[in-house]
Amino acid sequence: MSEVKNGIPSSFLGSLFKIKPTKPGEVYGVPGQGDSLFISAVSGGAIIALWALATWAGWIKPLFLPSPLAIVQKFVQVATEGFANYTLFEHTWISVLRVFGALGLACISAIPVGLAMGMSRVMRGVFDPPIEFYRPVPPLAYLPLMIVWFGIGELSKVLLIFLAIFAPVAIGTRSGVRSAAIEQVHAAYSLGASPWQVLTQVILPAALPEIITATRIGMGVGWTTLVAAEMVAATSGIGFMVLSASQFLQTSTVIMGIFIIAAIAYAFDLLMRFLERKLVPWKGRA
Amino acid sequence: MGNLHVDHVTVKFPVGPHTPPVRALSDVDLEIGPGEFVVALGASGCGKSTLLNLLAGFLSPSQGKVILNGATVAGPGADRAVVFQKHALLPWLNVIDNVAFGLKLRGAGKNERYETARKHLNQLGLGAFETHPVYQLSGGMQQRVGIARALAIDPEILLMDEPLGALDALTREKAQELIIRIWKETSKMVFFITHSVEEALFMGTRLIVMSPRPGRITHTFDLVFSQRFLAGEDARAVKASQDFIKMREKVLKIIFGDEEAAGSDHV
Numbered sequence: 411m412s413e414v415k416n417g418i419p420s421s422f423l424g425s426l427f428k429i430k431p432t433k434p435g436e437v438y439g440v441p442g443q444g445d446s447l448f449i450s451a452v453s454g455g456a457i458i459a460l461w462a463l464a465t466w467a468g469w470i471k472p473l474f475l476p477s478p479l480a481i482v483q484k485f486v487q488v489a490t491e492g493f494a495n496y497t498l499f500e501h502t503w504i505s506v507l508r509v510f511g512a513l514g515l516a517c518i519s520a521i522p523v524g525l526a527m528g529m530s531r532v533m534r535g536v537f538d539p540p541i542e543f544y545r546p547v548p549p550l551a552y553l554p555l556m557i558v559w560f561g562i563g564e565l566s567k568v569l570l571i572f573l574a575i576f577a578p579v580a581i582g583t584r585s586g587v588r589s590a591a592i593e594q595v596h597a598a599y600s601l602g603a604s605p606w607q608v609l610t611q612v613i614l615p616a617a618l619p620e621i622i623t624a625t626r627i628g629m630g631v632g633w634t635t636l637v638a639a640e641m642v643a644a645t646s647g648i649g650f651m652v653l654s655a656s657q658f659l660q661t662s663t664v665i666m667g668i669f670i671i672a673a674i675a676y677a678f679d680l681l682m683r684f685l686e687r688k689l690v691p692w693k694g695r696a
Numbered sequence: 697m698g699n700l701h702v703d704h705v706t707v708k709f710p711v712g713p714h715t716p717p718v719r720a721l722s723d724v725d726l727e728i729g730p731g732e733f734v735v736a737l738g739a740s741g742c743g744k745s746t747l748l749n750l751l752a753g754f755l756s757p758s759q760g761k762v763i764l765n766g767a768t769v770a771g772p773g774a775d776r777a778v779v780f781q782k783h784a785l786l787p788w789l790n791v792i793d794n795v796a797f798g799l800k801l802r803g804a805g806k807n808e809r810y811e812t813a814r815k816h817l818n819q820l821g822l823g824a825f826e827t828h829p830v831y832q833l834s835g836g837m838q839q840r841v842g843i844a845r846a847l848a849i850d851p852e853i854l855l856m857d858e859p860l861g862a863l864d865a866l867t868r869e870k871a872q873e874l875i876i877r878i879w880k881e882t883s884k885m886v887f888f889i890t891h892s893v894e895e896a897l898f899m900g901t902r903l904i905v906m907s908p909r910p911g912r913i914t915h916t917f918d919l920v921f922s923q924r925f926l927a928g929e930d931a932r933a934v935k936a937s938q939d940f941i942k943m944r945e946k947v948l949k950i951i952f953g954d955e956e957a958a959g960s961d962h963v
Contacts, residue, residue, distance in 0.1 A: 593784035601798035602774030615788045692787035695831045
């Protein structure tokens with residue numbers, strides 16, 4: 411039944427390649443234009459419905475996948491009664507402090523280092539080898555070193571997350587230095603700017619869009635490192651809760667913890683996008 | 697009232713270890729007197745932009761020197777403001793902060809900055825746009841912001857690097873008239889680069905025609921057309937007059953001659 415036209419079968423796949431008439435406000439031929447929010451809502455709803463159906467019908471044992479309702483019940487239970495001596499809020503709070511502490515440290519160190527690398531041949535030569543050396547190594551691989559060097563307290567946990575965030579922020583900032591057009595730099599000099607004024611009033615603002623993007627990426631990396639960091643003799647934290655619950659086969663707690671990590675990371679990303687619109691409204695327009 | 701002297705300047709660019717350096721400018725001697733509007737015209741590669749970069753201080757001469765009011769130019773400075781073709785405004789600042797940027801660099805207070813900036817915005821017909829983001833303005837308005845920004849620091853000379861090159865034909869003619877009027881009001885020295893013969897003849901008090909390989913000044917003409925415009929004659933009437941057309945053909949012949957001598961390798 412699938413008829414072939416111009417070498418493309420007139421199936422669903424074929425409809426992707428069919429050119430539709432342009433509606434008002436759209437531009438002919440732009441790939442993937444249009445709003446996808448409704449489709450995303452249906453897609454998300456369908457996954458949860460399938461999940462509910464699979465657990466309700468008993469296709470999957472609760473040990474492997476508890477029902478959505480069981481996750482909600484677990485959430486309420488941990489939120490009120492707590493898990494391993496801490497309430498859910500306390501677990502979440504300590505994890506947020508670790509990740510944001512590391513992010514703060516990374517920003518106040520990686521942004522100046524990235525700027526220095528972008529501005530100076532010497533600084534680029536100095537910082538390039540160590541950053542490029544450790545950047546591709548998974549944090550789990552140098553986790554033992556962190557413990558040997560910095561012990562099992564908060565320091566090694568925060569440092570591990572810090573290191574994971576540092577590299578992308580430094581590299582993003584460094585490439586952001588090139589965002590300022592040479593005309594902008596020359597204009598500032600011809601208006602009487604000193605090299606320091608060019609750095610702070612032209613190069614830094616021009617690099618801001620890339621710095622914000624780098625921070626967003628760094629934040630994502632930071633969250634993915636959280637669970638690794640809380641493997642180190644932690645007694646609290648969302649990552650600890652997930653790891654600890656998995657050892658007792660409390661699958662519902664594990665999934666609930668994963669949802670919380672995902673929700674906070676997503677909320678932070680929304681916040682960064684909001685900040686991006688407020689701080690760099692000119693992005694991509696000049 | 698200033699005076700700028702390019703004193704027998706040669707600029708060489710190194711090419712490679714086994715190739716002799718390219719002479720981007722060869723023994724260029726140019727004097728710009730108080731209130732003069734000098735226009736540079738020539739085929740691509742003739743060194744117009746090199747000359748402007750030299751005046752701005754972005755480039756150092758291999759031989760000779762550039763002297764402004766008796767002092768040798770050693771780098772960029774606020775006595776020589778540059779207006780670029782595009783991409784030179786700061787999109788994170790609104791219109792008035794862009795214009796006031798040079799004054800802020802000097803440490804001027806907010807009231808003083810804005811007062812001066814407003815004066816120049818009004819002069820360029822942008823008074824109603826002071827709080828607009830610059831990236832929302834049209835190309836012609838952005839160029840006017842660039843000119844206001846240069847004027848706001850009260851430089852000795854305005855260096856204009858094809859400032860109207862990216863504008864559409866109608867906007868361009870309006871902008872030419874505006875720049876001539878502003879030049880008359882402020883009586884600043886201007887060094888202006890263009891690719892348009894008509895623009896060059898209409899705007900300048902003196903035209904220098906440059907020629908490539910090595911870059912040098914081959915012809916100099918004194919011009920009266922902007923005076924006629926300022927005396928009240930219509931801009932189009934000036935550009936359509938017999939004198940103007942005769943001059944235009946003469947200059948075009950010189951430039952096309954250069955292109956042919958060079959083997960017309962670029963169009």
